[in-house]
Amino acid sequence: MIDNAVHPADDQTAEALLRADLARGDAMADSVLPILQYLLAAEDSALFSDEILARVRGVLADLARQIVEPLHLGGADSGSLVEDVEDMARLFMADPLLLSHVHAMALEWQMTERLQTRLALDPVVPPLVQAMLASAEGATHALAVTWLASQARWCQAQRRMSLPLSELPGDLLHRLILAVRSAMAARPIMGERLVLVEAAIRRSYDEGATRLGLASRLLTGLGGAFHIALSVSHAGAALFFTAIAAGSGLRREAAVLATHEAQLARLALALRAAGLKAADIEKQFLAIHPEAMLPEGFERLGADVAASILASGRQGG
Numbered sequence: 001m002i003d004n005a006v007h008p009a010d011d012q013t014a015e016a017l018l019r020a021d022l023a024r025g026d027a028m029a030d031s032v033l034p035i036l037q038y039l040l041a042a043e044d045s046a047l048f049s050d051e052i053l054a055r056v057r058g059v060l061a062d063l064a065r066q067i068v069e070p071l072h073l074g075g076a077d078s079g080s081l082v083e084d085v086e087d088m089a090r091l092f093m094a095d096p097l098l099l100s101h102v103h104a105m106a107l108e109w110q111m112t113e114r115l116q117t118r119l120a121l122d123p124v125v126p127p128l129v130q131a132m133l134a135s136a137e138g139a140t141h142a143l144a145v146t147w148l149a150s151q152a153r154w155c156q157a158q159r160r161m162s163l164p165l166s167e168l169p170g171d172l173l174h175r176l177i178l179a180v181r182s183a184m185a186a187r188p189i190m191g192e193r194l195v196l197v198e199a200a201i202r203r204s205y206d207e208g209a210t211r212l213g214l215a216s217r218l219l220t221g222l223g224g225a226f227h228i229a230l231s232v233s234h235a236g237a238a239l240f241f242t243a244i245a246a247g248s249g250l251r252r253e254a255a256v257l258a259t260h261e262a263q264l265a266r267l268a269l270a271l272r273a274a275g276l277k278a279a280d281i282e283k284q285f286l287a288i289h290p291e292a293m294l295p296e297g298f299e300r301l302g303a304d305v306a307a308s309i310l311a312s313g314r315q316g317g
Helices: 011-042 050-072 082-092 096-117 128-134 136-161 170-183 186-203 211-230 232-248 252-256 263-271 278-288 303-313
Strands: none
Touching: 011 263, 011 303, 050 082, 050 096, 050 170, 050 186, 082 096, 082 170, 082 232, 096 136, 096 170, 096 252, 096 278, 128 136, 136 211, 136 252, 170 186, 170 211, 211 232, 211 252, 211 263, 232 252, 232 278, 252 263, 263 303
16 A cells, blocks of 8 residues: 555656555455355444445345336236345346446445545535536536536435336446346246336436436536546535546546555555646545555656556456
8 A cells, every 4th residue: 555654766666666555556456346146145244344345235225126127017926025126136246347336336325425524525525516606607507507416315225225227328238137037037927117217218228317327428518627636625525536437537436446555556546647646645545545645756647648657457448
């Protein structure tokens, strides 16, 4: 982990240290999903907090319930509703991309709560959103209002350990539907009902209206002022993570995971690749992990070099 125990003399040593830290972070990140799958199945929380495990398990069950319950309307089937929901949740758990997304949502909510406690940062209306709400430009104001409502709903859903199907990224929703199709292939009645349920889901789905879609639209609207969203205390966790992903090329899930104490080299590199200066990166570390420090020489690491090191990792850079 990056900390004040290491003081390299130059930027070349800093680069070597960051590469080594990134490799260690890759090894840790590669183990996350297999371990998470095992613990969710075994209900053993020795390596992951009870809160994270409960939230991931709860959201997967909620996603399964949303798609299974309509299949049971209008008549009974050989499998009970409860059993089908449990089976579907286990199926979703086996999908690494879906599990990674749900895990990232749990980590994001944990960070959101910590920032509210540590910095008194409003989880729904951080300063950046407040400024957009006060904007004289009608489109900016309207988008901020829509985002605020979406973020508020997400916060409520996280407290209930749920996630609407309509809030999934489009590719994950498609994967989920394909998984359900496969699971119901041997059950003709359920398969027929699934055709109708799937059609209804697709008709009502609008990725641009999801919380993550709205976040991307908000950041796009910032134009040249995009960098202000790279301040977690100004933008809030949700827009901060979206900004890191957009600015660095990381998957958003990897951007969220980068705030884990074992992934701080990735966070530093991502922020630098996104164009943030070393002094501003230190401010983000102070807000997220006050005990961590950048290695000496980091300020001489160019954004292009940071991006190159980040791209050498295996977690979406």
